[in-house]
Amino acid sequence: xxxxxxxxxxxxxxxxxxxxxxxxxxxxxxxxxxxxxxxxxxxxxxxxxxxxxxxxxxxxxxxxxxxxxxxxxxxxxxxxxxxxxxxxxxxxxxxxxxxxxxxxxxxxxxxxxxxxxxxxxxxxxxxxxxxxxxxxxxxxxxxxxxxxxxxxxxxxxxxxxxxxxxxxxxxxxxxxxxxxxxxxxxxxxxxxxxxxxxxxxxxxxxxxxxxxxxxxxxxxxxxxxxxxxxxxxxxxxxxxxxxxxxxxxxxxxxxxxxxxxxxxxxxxxxxxxxxxxxxxxxxxxxxxxxxxxxxxxxxxxxxxxxxxxxxxxxxxxxxxxxxxxxxxxxxxxxxxxxxxxxxxxxxxxxxxxxxxxxxxxxxxxxxxxxxxxxxxxxxxxxx
Numbered sequence: 001x002x003x004x005x006x007x008x009x010x011x012x013x014x015x016x017x018x019x020x021x022x023x024x025x026x027x028x029x030x031x032x033x034x035x036x037x038x039x040x041x042x043x044x045x046x047x048x049x050x051x052x053x054x055x056x057x058x059x060x061x062x063x064x065x066x067x068x069x070x071x072x073x074x075x076x077x078x079x080x081x082x083x084x085x086x087x088x089x090x091x092x093x094x095x096x097x098x099x100x101x102x103x104x105x106x107x108x109x110x111x112x113x114x115x116x117x118x119x120x121x122x123x124x125x126x127x128x129x130x131x132x133x134x135x136x137x138x139x140x141x142x143x144x145x146x147x148x149x150x151x152x153x154x155x156x157x158x159x160x161x162x163x164x165x166x167x168x169x170x171x172x173x174x175x176x177x178x179x180x181x182x183x184x185x186x187x188x189x190x191x192x193x194x195x196x197x198x199x200x201x202x203x204x205x206x207x208x209x210x211x212x213x214x215x216x217x218x219x220x221x222x223x224x225x226x227x228x229x230x231x232x233x234x235x236x237x238x239x240x241x242x243x244x245x246x247x248x249x250x251x252x253x254x255x256x257x258x259x260x261x262x263x264x265x266x267x268x269x270x271x272x273x274x275x276x277x278x279x280x281x282x283x284x285x286x287x288x289x290x291x292x293x294x295x296x297x298x299x300x301x302x303x304x305x306x307x308x309x310x311x312x313x314x315x316x317x318x319x320x321x322x323x324x325x326x327x328x329x330x331x332x333x334x335x336x337x338x339x340x341x342x343x344x345x346x347x348x349x350x351x352x353x354x355x356x357x358x359x360x361x362x363x364x365x366x367x368x369x370x371x372x373x374x375x376x377x378x379x380x381x382x383x
Contacts, residue, residue, distance in 0.1 A: 009123045018170050025154070028227050042346050048102060058107045059110045059111070062074050067325070074112075133308040140249075152239040156236075205329060211310060215334065217341040219299075219337070220339065225357070230289075273365045279294075
């Protein structure tokens with residue numbers, strides 16, 4: 001069996017963990033910080049969705065460098081930009097400047113995340129791809145487990161500024177681990193870098209990217225507004241939601257990748273969508289922290305299993321020379337869904353309240369299940 005746990009794989013997993021840890025520390029406290037400034041749900045949605053817009057632009061540009069073996073430079077540049085954005089949050093004196101810093105954070109995170117994916121795809125043996133993606137994804141899962149909880153408690157007891165210092169320190173640790181990574185090799189002809197529409201789109205991976213987009217819509221509705229929904233329910237600290245969500249993400253990724261490699265992607269992707277939709281419904285019915293705990297468990301199991309499985313599917317479909325563009329397309333589809341979900345469901349929450357908003361958000365998983373079931377039936381009927 002091909003070796004999976006090499007030094008570069010361990011280094012990139014550690015770097016990814018600290019980068020995501022710093023990023024996840026910010027996620028639950030930004031809506032609360034904006035709310036303390038008197039921002040409406042619509043304004044919160046617009047400011048936070050600027051992150052997704054910036055990500056959409058940064059990833060295809062990063063794919064240019066990835067095809068030429070510049071993955072280490074790309075990921076280091078992205079991590080440094082993330083660090084600058086975290087510092088900018090503390091210096092921003094208006095909602096407009098906060099929106100700019102959020103977009104800057106999107107540029108850095110977009111570049112870093114697609115670079116991490118490209119590096120891991122290069123390091124993981126083909127026969128253990130879903131397994132390797134799953135183990136690598138556990139570094140994200142652990143960051144999801146610790147980051148929102150740490151950020152929530154730091155914000156509550158120390159304030160916004162110290163929360164940012166902590167997030168910045170974690171990002172610096174990620175940069176240190178990145179320095180130990182070996183440089184990649186070019187997978188496309190070298191020469192003058194030229195942006196082409198192909199860096200934004202890879203037709204061969206369009207369907208798993210569509211499914212990722214639907215997951216992103218659901219994620220944008222659930223995660224961003226849980227702190228505000230909890231506050232409305234009289235639950236000031238929703239750190240337990242993020243803790244359970246991430247713990248279940250870690251748990252499911254221990255075996256979901258192996259199961260997908262052996263039994264096929266459908267055995268993971270169908271139940272994952274059901275659990276994600278159930279998380280939205282539990283939030284719609286929520287009356288106390290118990291309901292939020294159930295939603296956190298369902299989302300952790302659902303999205304935790306689906307995200308690396310869809311990513312492995314994308315890598316399988318893309319030729320080596322198009323892998324960077326394919327991964328950029330995949331991440332962008334997911335983040336486009338998050339951005340659209342944040343904007344639309346922020347308006348929904350303002351207009352109709354959080355219960356109605358969460359009920360409508362479950363429709364994205366209904367569409368997913370109908371579409372993917374049809375895809376599987378059509379594939380089965382082919383000679």
